[in-house]
Amino acid sequence: MTAQEIKQKAKQLGFTGCGIIPSAAFNEYKQYLDERVESFPESKSLYEPLYDHVRPPETGKSIIVCIRGYNSYKTAKRLNGVIGKLYQFDPRLFYSQEYRAKIEFETYLGTLGIRLLDGAVPARWAAAKAGLGKFGRNNFIYTQEHGSYVWIDTWIIDKELDYDAVPEDTLASACNENCRGCIKSCPTKALSDSFSMDRGACVVQLALLTKDVPKENLRTKMKQWLYGCDECQDACPLNKDKLNEAEDFPLLSEFEEYLQFEKVLEMDDDTYLNVVYPRFWYTGKDGLWQWQCNALRCMINSGDGKYHHLIKQYCNHTDARLREIAQWGYNVLNKGLNGKYEK
Numbered sequence: 001m002t003a004q005e006i007k008q009k010a011k012q013l014g015f016t017g018c019g020i021i022p023s024a025a026f027n028e029y030k031q032y033l034d035e036r037v038e039s040f041p042e043s044k045s046l047y048e049p050l051y052d053h054v055r056p057p058e059t060g061k062s063i064i065v066c067i068r069g070y071n072s073y074k075t076a077k078r079l080n081g082v083i084g085k086l087y088q089f090d091p092r093l094f095y096s097q098e099y100r101a102k103i104e105f106e107t108y109l110g111t112l113g114i115r116l117l118d119g120a121v122p123a124r125w126a127a128a129k130a131g132l133g134k135f136g137r138n139n140f141i142y143t144q145e146h147g148s149y150v151w152i153d154t155w156i157i158d159k160e161l162d163y164d165a166v167p168e169d170t171l172a173s174a175c176n177e178n179c180r181g182c183i184k185s186c187p188t189k190a191l192s193d194s195f196s197m198d199r200g201a202c203v204v205q206l207a208l209l210t211k212d213v214p215k216e217n218l219r220t221k222m223k224q225w226l227y228g229c230d231e232c233q234d235a236c237p238l239n240k241d242k243l244n245e246a247e248d249f250p251l252l253s254e255f256e257e258y259l260q261f262e263k264v265l266e267m268d269d270d271t272y273l274n275v276v277y278p279r280f281w282y283t284g285k286d287g288l289w290q291w292q293c294n295a296l297r298c299m300i301n302s303g304d305g306k307y308h309h310l311i312k313q314y315c316n317h318t319d320a321r322l323r324e325i326a327q328w329g330y331n332v333l334n335k336g337l338n339g340k341y342e343k
Contacts, residue, residue, distance in 0.1 A: 005114070016068050017133075019131055020062055023280045026121065029122045033054075046199045063155065063157070064155045065152065066152070068146075069145060069149055076252050077175035077254050078256050079255075081230075086228060088252055115159075116157060123152040124139070125296045134173070137175055138236065209281055224302055255276075258276060
């Protein structure tokens with residue numbers, strides 16, 4: 001068993017990079033978390049669980065890191081600016097070729113007598129340490145081939161192997177220190193400086209991972225993102241011409257109709273649980289209300305008059321969360337139309 005054989009197998013399965021590093025504490029990651037907590041104390045509770053990723057299990061000897069890009073897939077046109085690309089092309093879906101490749105790779109490792117251990121490591125830091133990519137100022141890992149449109153898989157294993165040399169510099173050399181494109185593009189200003197982010201203000205956190213209605217001062221800034229956000233990646237010069245859109249992602253087109261704002265707002269529980277949730281699971285089984293709040297916000301932020309009757313209708317909804325968003329939107333649109341909004 002050699003590290004080179006493992007890397008060759010990864011390449012055969014479609015991974016575009018594979019590296020192996022010793023299992024050791026990610027002290028840089030801890031420092032990074034400490035700095036985030038100090039800078040954004042109001043988001044402390046969101047960072048605290050990530051400290052578990054700093055130190056892999058004691059029985060772990062090595063970490064295998066593999067990357068692949070998702071920049072070759074065609075985006076669903078009606079979902080651009082609505083559903084983040086990563087979530088459109090999610091490699092964890094059991095019917096994707098990426099998921100099948102991951103399972104085959106894990107099976108192969110088992111035939112070598114390698115045991116996969118439970119636990120998690122900071123994937124981006126692991127990729128950087130393995131020399132598979134470098135950090136951009138928006139905190140994403142970049143590669144020459146894929147830009148920041150990469151997915152990272154990591155495995156903690158119980159065997160020592162030959163390791164890759166850890167690069168001295170983990171910063172993308174082409175990331176110009178004078179470029180603040182990603183920071184300027186961040187709609188909620190979660191990105192306020194290079195290599196920094198207020199997780200509590202990130203659109204992804206606000207739209208998918210919280211169980212609270214977003215604060216009023218952030219709702220308009222969240223634009224029409226229903227699930228995810230690509231603003232900082234799409235604004236980055238290092239991602240220019242990286243999206244070649246040569247392939248169709250399986251079954252994606254079947255979801256376009258379900259994810260139109262009106263359809264989401266009027267979706268029933270069965271459709272959510274049996275169709276949407278298995279594909280977009282971050283909001284949980286009880287997350288239909290969150291999708292509907294997001295859909296209402298997106299309608300309001302679109303400024304499209306065809307949604308006005310729905311916004312007005314939901315001002316009297318039995319769910320207080322939907323009612324809050326609709327009433328806020330009613331007031332916003334009424335002011336925007338100089339009092340001409342239908343009452």
